[in-house]
Amino acid sequence: MTMERCVKLSAAALFAGAVAAFAAPGAYAQTETLTVAAAPSLKAVFQHIVPMFEKEYGAAVRVEYGPSQTQRRRIEGGAPIDLFLPASVEELRKLQDKGLVLSGKPRVYAETSLVLVMSAASSALAVSFSDVLPNGSVRIALGDPTTSALGDITARVFAKFDPSYRKHARLTYGPHGGEVVDLIRTGKADVGVLYRVDAINNGGVRIIDEIPTGTYAPVQFAGAVVSTCRPESLQIAAKFLDFVTSPRIQKLMIQYGFDPVLSHAVTG
Template sequence: MKKISLILTAACLFILAACSGPQASPEGTADKPQVANESVELMVLAAASLTDALNSLKSSYEESHPGVKLTYSFGSSGKLAQQIEQGAPADLFLSASQADMNKLDEKQLILPETRVDFSGNSLVLVTAKENGAAITSFEELTDSSLQHIAVGAPESVPAGRYTKEVLDNLKLWDSLSDRLVFGSDVRQVLTYVEAGNAEVGVVYSSDAATSEKVKVLAEAKEDLHKPIVYPGAVVRDSAHADAAKQFLSYLTSEEGKKALQEYGFR
């Protein structure tokens, strides 16, 4: 009996110790374990004209920010804005157009306090370096030798909108309409000229700077179109808002500005 009593006493002490130990947190309030050096894949939706500049700084940024991986999706700003409206995964939107960013702002799809104008650009007329057109101004686009003039689709491509403004102000849009070849983004416009599918094309100066196959014929006067400004903002549904803010801050830093300027941005 004494042996049984000792066993029962030990069992009771064990139960009491278990009950007096740390209590489980109520459901939904338990502390989540912190993961050291958690990896973040930052999805950046960016205007096609930013392709070379952003790709050039990818490695150095990732090296200086361990755990952050930059993933880009390039395209026309209008189409990228539509993707965000439709719920496509995105952390940061870098637009070549204030108008497309404004639409997302109106629909409360970005964090307005993060919005910043991080760069600018200019509009230029280009032709192939070999056997290209010999005109020297936008006014000369009426030259009958120019049968194909590549421009961005103004409905979705900011460069196309700026081009239409220039040609409207010069009263040339309607008269040239049957010779216009529309690109789905500014890089496609550049490709049309490089491949000889268009005698001339209108792109950003930054795009012209990336190509060894084209030369600039003329730069559009700034009073013929709205200022070409590049706004960036964190997408409201971003799962990595802090990392997105950090990358956007980098683009406005001296180092980021220098990287953009090397590719023809202002």
């Protein structure tokens, strides 16, 4: 048995044992605040979800929002994070491959898509995605592929259309979706690419096109308890993950613009 395999088995056994030890209702030993690293796309809906959870479970929750790749690297560096909820299941798979996930396979609970947006205040004519990419005169704002899951996914999609797009497209980058919106709002970009859920929840932009279906797999939001979770937080972290992935919370997320998890969604 390889060392990596031993680490994964040990982590899984630790997680299962800790949760089982507190299985009885009301047997919580949580004395510290649960720390959740989450994608900025979750901020709007979490303003509703987190108070619900705190009221029902009597636990304090602190959510640290940030680009998913940046958050994943923080966990790899040992940052005190109990639960990771990135905007791409791929970020969790990278941690899983290193034995840094305690709760088994990442659990997908919502989806979204990529859309092309422009300023809501702009009087310019709307353009399509197929018109924008080869047009060197259009300034395009994208997520930074080195920090955000949005940027990484967008770069892979653009590369499918045109492997050399970086050579002729006028690109400017923001570290996350909020910065992409700011680049458009301040006139530093004509259009940008966002997650559909972010565009819906931001009055500063309007959707003008959706990245063609079949170009990429749906953007899957997933969660997992990670290796940096403190022992005293293991049970409540698992409960929060159950809560977020429950049918009633998924219905709430749809109200905030997320797409439901389709039957083809995978977590392996």
